[in-house]
Amino acid sequence: MGTYVPPKSFIVEELLTEFEQQLDIDEQREEEAYAQYAWEKDFDKSWEQLVDKDGVLQFVQQKDQIDTSASFERSIPEEDAQGAIPKRGVVRNIVIMFDISDGMREVDFKPDRLHCAFGAVKALIQGLFHQGPMTQLSLIALRNKRSTLISQLGSSPEEHIHLLDNVIKEGAEGAASLQNGLEMALAILASMPPYTTREIIVIFGSTKTFDPGNILATLQKLKESHITxxxxxxxxxxxILKHICNETGGLYSVTKDANHLKKLLAGHTLPPKWKSWMEPILTKVGFPPMEKANTASLCVCHSTLTYKAYVCPQCHSKSCSIPTKCECCGLYLVSPPDISRMFHHLIPPKQFIQDTSSAKCISCNVDMSSGWRCPDCSHMFCDHCNTYIHQELQKCPVCFSYAAKR
Structure with a gap:
C-alpha cells in the first residue's frame, strides 16, 4: 500500500492557519507586555484603586474608575439648579506650561512621556481655537530649573505647534521649576482686561520642583491677579501643584494612560464659567476683508512679505490669518463663522436625558441597551452621537430638521 500524500493546497492552507494563529498569540503577548512591566504582572495593583477625597484615601472599585474616566467623553454643558445655562468666558487668555525636564524621559507612556504629552498638547491647542476662536495662547517650557517663553500670546495654532515642536526636538533636560514658570505666566496674564479669562494649564511630569524662592508667595500673587x-x-x-490648583479655583488631575491624558486635556477646550471678578464689557470686533495684490507688503503679525492678507477695518494694517488680534490697534479680527462658534457656548443645546430602555440611535442606527433622549423631540442617541451633538453640532439634528420643514 502506498503512503497517502495530502495535496499541496491543503498543506499551504494549514500552514497559513498556523501562521495566523501564531500572529494572534504574538500580538496578544505584545499587548500584555506593553500593558504593564514584567515584575508587576503577578499583582492586582490594588493601590491604583485608592483615591483621595478630602484628604482621605478611599477604596474605589475598578468599575467606578472606568465610569469616571468615561465621563470625560460626555463633556456636555452644565445647568444650574434653575435649569439655566451658566454664563461663560468666551474670550480667553491661556498660558500652557509644558514640563520638558528629565522626568519626561520615562517610558511608562509610549514612546516616552515627552512625546506622548506633546501629541496630546497638539490636540489641545487645535481644540482650544476650534471651540474658542477669540482665544489668545502662549507657551512656556520648564527645564534646567528655568522657564523659557516658547511663543507670545497669539491666535495661530499652527505657529504655536511649530514652535513647540522645535523645542521638543531639543529633548528633555535638567529639572523643572514650577515657581519660575508661574512667575512668567503671571507677568503675561496679570494685565489682561477684566472681560477675558486668565488661565494657566500645567502639564507636569516631574515628582519635584526646584524653586528659587517661596512658591506660596507666588500663589498669593496668582490669587490677587484672579488667575486660575x-x-x-x-x-x-x-x-504643592494640587494645592495651587485648589486655591486658585482650578482643576488638578493625575493621568492614568495616554487616552486618559487626551480626555483630561480635551476637558479644558470648553470655555470656563464666568467668574465673579470679571466685568461684562461690549467688545469691538472687526470683519477684515481678504485682499490679494500683485506686489508684496509687510504683515504686522510676523513682519514678512505677503501677497495675500486680511486688512484691519480700523487701522488698515495687514494680518496673515484670522482669527487674530490686530498688532497695531488691538481689534479682534474674526469671521462670521468664528462668532457663530462662540455663540454656541452661550446658548448650547439642552442636556439629553439618560434612558436605560433599548432602542436604535436615530442618527447612526446602532442598537443600544441604553442611550440619551432629547427632551424636545424624544428621539434616542448613542454615546458617540450625544458627544458629537454637544461638542460639534451644537444642535439636535432631528429638532433642526423639524424646524427647517416649517
Missing part, C-alpha cells in the same frame, strides 16, 4: 491654575500630572500626584 489647572494642572495635569503625568507622574504621581504632587501636593
Amino acid at each position: 491654575v489647572n494642572a495635569i500630572s503625568i507622574a504621581p500626584e504632587m501636593y
Whole structure:
C-alpha cells in the first residue's frame, strides 16, 4: 500500500492557519507586555484603586474608575439648579506650561512621556481655537530649573505647534521649576482686561520642583491677579501643584494612560464659567476683508512679505490669518463663522436625558441597551452621537430638521 500524500493546497492552507494563529498569540503577548512591566504582572495593583477625597484615601472599585474616566467623553454643558445655562468666558487668555525636564524621559507612556504629552498638547491647542476662536495662547517650557517663553500670546495654532515642536526636538533636560514658570505666566496674564479669562494649564511630569524662592508667595500673587491654575500630572500626584490648583479655583488631575491624558486635556477646550471678578464689557470686533495684490507688503503679525492678507477695518494694517488680534490697534479680527462658534457656548443645546430602555440611535442606527433622549423631540442617541451633538453640532439634528420643514 502506498503512503497517502495530502495535496499541496491543503498543506499551504494549514500552514497559513498556523501562521495566523501564531500572529494572534504574538500580538496578544505584545499587548500584555506593553500593558504593564514584567515584575508587576503577578499583582492586582490594588493601590491604583485608592483615591483621595478630602484628604482621605478611599477604596474605589475598578468599575467606578472606568465610569469616571468615561465621563470625560460626555463633556456636555452644565445647568444650574434653575435649569439655566451658566454664563461663560468666551474670550480667553491661556498660558500652557509644558514640563520638558528629565522626568519626561520615562517610558511608562509610549514612546516616552515627552512625546506622548506633546501629541496630546497638539490636540489641545487645535481644540482650544476650534471651540474658542477669540482665544489668545502662549507657551512656556520648564527645564534646567528655568522657564523659557516658547511663543507670545497669539491666535495661530499652527505657529504655536511649530514652535513647540522645535523645542521638543531639543529633548528633555535638567529639572523643572514650577515657581519660575508661574512667575512668567503671571507677568503675561496679570494685565489682561477684566472681560477675558486668565488661565494657566500645567502639564507636569516631574515628582519635584526646584524653586528659587517661596512658591506660596507666588500663589498669593496668582490669587490677587484672579488667575486660575489647572494642572495635569503625568507622574504621581504632587501636593504643592494640587494645592495651587485648589486655591486658585482650578482643576488638578493625575493621568492614568495616554487616552486618559487626551480626555483630561480635551476637558479644558470648553470655555470656563464666568467668574465673579470679571466685568461684562461690549467688545469691538472687526470683519477684515481678504485682499490679494500683485506686489508684496509687510504683515504686522510676523513682519514678512505677503501677497495675500486680511486688512484691519480700523487701522488698515495687514494680518496673515484670522482669527487674530490686530498688532497695531488691538481689534479682534474674526469671521462670521468664528462668532457663530462662540455663540454656541452661550446658548448650547439642552442636556439629553439618560434612558436605560433599548432602542436604535436615530442618527447612526446602532442598537443600544441604553442611550440619551432629547427632551424636545424624544428621539434616542448613542454615546458617540450625544458627544458629537454637544461638542460639534451644537444642535439636535432631528429638532433642526423639524424646524427647517416649517
